[in-house]
Amino acid sequence: MRAAEVVPGEPDESRVVDRPEPEAAGDLLVEGLLAGVCGTDVEIVRDGFGTLPPGRDRMVPFHESLGRVISSPTPDFAPGDLVVGVVRRPDPEPCPACAVDAWDFCRNGRYTERGIKELDGYGAQRWTVPPKFAIALDAGLGDAGVLTEPASVVAKAWAQAEAAAARTHLPVRTALITGAGPIGLLAALLGVQRGLDVHVVDRVTDGRKPDLVTALGATYHPDVDRVGVDVDVAVECTGVAPLVWECARRASVTVLAGIAGEHDPVPLDPHVFDEVVLGNKALVGTVNAGLPDYRAAADALADAPAAWLNGLITRRVPLERFTEAFEKGEDDVKVVVDLA
Known part of the structure; x- marks a missing residue:
């Protein structure tokens, strides 16, 4: 072979x-x-x-x-x-x-x-x-079954978000996803499947990414400042520091699914931490996935268009x-x- x-x-x-x-x-x-x-x-x-x-x-x-x-x-x-x-x-x-x-x-x-x-x-x-x-996997998935592993990472992110939201009795209605790569788009898919009002931010202004977001019934934004709704849960998929802090400021629960890598340090507004403390907010990191997440991912993909x-x-x-x-x-x- x-x-x-x-x-x-x-x-x-x-x-x-x-x-x-x-x-x-x-x-x-x-x-x-x-x-x-x-x-x-x-x-x-x-x-x-x-x-x-x-x-x-x-x-x-x-x-x-x-x-x-x-x-x-x-x-x-x-x-x-x-x-x-x-x-x-x-x-x-x-x-x-x-x-x-x-x-x-x-x-x-x-x-x-x-x-x-x-x-x-x-x-x-x-x-x-x-x-x-x-x-x-469902036999009908075909080649799309290769998306199961990244979808499992997203399924775990949503499980962590929902667990954190439950501790503060937060009804999750809106979601902010930063990054429209595979992880971000799959995060948007699982958010839409949950019946949420999903907003996706990515700096790309044309091409297939905005179309994929729109086709889901979610809203695409080329700039986070254009997201004009209150955010319950954010899934941050880029590792870009300004977006991390923006998610922490806006959302009651933020799941960090992106890795920063080699980026120049950026100033941090210390008031972000005040908002996290005073708002009983949660920042949760997640990587990899377990068997329940893989199974949830397989189910989500089977239910997707x-x-x-x-x-x-x-x-x-x-x-x-x-x-x-x-x-x-x-x-x-x-x-x-x-x-x-």
């Missing part, structure tokens, strides 16, 4: 190779269909983020998966089923969170992650996954040229690698 291989921090070492067929040994054997590409994959290849599997000098990339079951050791999955693989695995200790299958909240950092930390990813024409870490979901996949790159997926196009939303 063919598989992508990368060396963290050495983009010139990226290649496609022949690898032995995987042995299932009690796992699902899966035909890889698509792998989604996100900023984490670019950081691994270009900046050296991530950790190689022990004793290895290369790894198979990509943590966003979509495959079709070839064989299964359990009746919970059947040949032909569409599946995705969970990214994170619990630590061997385990910590209190991993002990209850909440490995997305791992407390000691000894978790592993497919395609990121010490485990090969899903960028191969065949891969295996333990049944516990596989999520069955198929044409809208497929509109998020803006470019397909063949496996043999997978490095082209790391070059972001002007109108890209979600780029995928076609493993076939």
Whole structure:
């Protein structure tokens, strides 16, 4: 079979190779269909983020998966089923969170992650996954099933937002989403599915992003200052400091789903903290996802308009040229690698 291989921090070492067929040994054997590409994959290849599997000098990339079951050791999955693989695995200790299958909240950092930390990813024409870490998808999702992993991150963000809102008896009616990338658009989708008045902010003024937001029935704004409604919940997907503080100022609950990365520091108005304290507001960070979030994501995607979901996949790159997926196009939303 063919598989992508990368060396963290050495983009010139990226290649496609022949690898032995995987042995299932009690796992699902899966035909890889698509792998989604996100900023984490670019950081691994270009900046050296991530950790190689022990004793290895290369790894198979990509943590966003979509495959079709070839064989299964359990009746919970059947040949032909569409599946995705969970990214994170619990630590061997385990910590209190991993002990209850909440490995997305791992407390000691000894978790592993497919395609990121010490485990090969899903960028191969065949891969295996333990049944516990596989999520069955609605057959009608087709290629849009590759959006399950980013949607799971969003499902977790909404679960965290609703838990924080419940502690202050806040009826959630309006939502502000900052950033109209895949995470922001999926956050908007789940907000609309909750019956909320959703407002999405992104600096892009034309192209497919505004159209995708409008098609959901949400409102698109090229500037946060144009959002003229009271905000109950904000999901901040950019990591851009001014937007973080603006969300904290406006919303009763803000979920931080974006990473700042390398940005110049910006002045902080200390009154933001006064507003957080005096308003009993909540700022919650979230990353990764657990099994309930994957299942919620699969359900949300199954209930979404198929044409809208497929509109998020803006470019397909063949496996043999997978490095082209790391070059972001002007109108890209979600780029995928076609493993076939």
